[in-house]
Amino acid sequence: MPLRYRGLRHPAAQLRDEMDRLLSGFLGHPSEGSWTPGSRGQPAVNLWEQGDTLMAELEVPGVTPEQLDISVVGGELTLRVDRQIPAEEGLSYHRRERPTGSFTRVLRLPADVDGNRVQAELKDGILTITLPKAEGAKPRKIEIASAS
């Protein structure tokens, strides 16, 4: 299944997806477990700005720090998640919805980030990445010298 990311798609396409999702729910076909954001699948990303810092958050339940790989170059954040759920041999699965596998995602951030000060925290399946903006990307107040 191809990886698709919502949020930046055409609103009409989003509406259609939403209708598909609602209808499929009605008809009793639960959405399958794939890395599709928006349907409570993982890993979708939320990103916001907090003063001089950019914050990114992902839902990665059941993932250990060793299965995560985060790197920053300039204004580009690369996230790698490897979520393996080993199937147990000889058992019958009544349902398999939890997404599994590895994925890579590259986010172009709106500002350059100071790679040395990036921090990541993993708690209860939520990964929070703190990305302080690089000095050059911070807004600077320019003093105006009045020639009097």
Add this chain to the structure above:
Amino acid sequence: MANSTETTKKAAERPESAERTRGGQFFRPNCDIVERADELLVLADVPGAQGDRIDVKFEDGTLSIHAPIDRRQAPETEYLLCEYAVGDYWRTFQVSEAVDASKISAEYANGVLTLHLPKAESLKPRKIAVTSA
């Protein structure tokens, strides 16, 4: 495979993926249900939940999972990219197999809830010895 996403300064659209039930907004957690020889195993992805606040009930063959989730950001946060919304998890299952309700156990770690539903004694596979006359 790398997917590149441009983030812009304008606030991103928020997905509306919660289903309304019982007057509140709930999300349906992804679940795996595995049948083992002596138990049913339910694994639910409930990232952000706190273990001591998850409510699991088993009544009349219905298993229900409710995990309240608090907002992690201020409501007025302007997202540059918003691909998921946050809210309580709620899901119910009809369990047709006879389950020993008194022995159901649950554990929570790293955003994953694990439920063990032991099968009732009478349903466990039993080897019947055949005696030859």
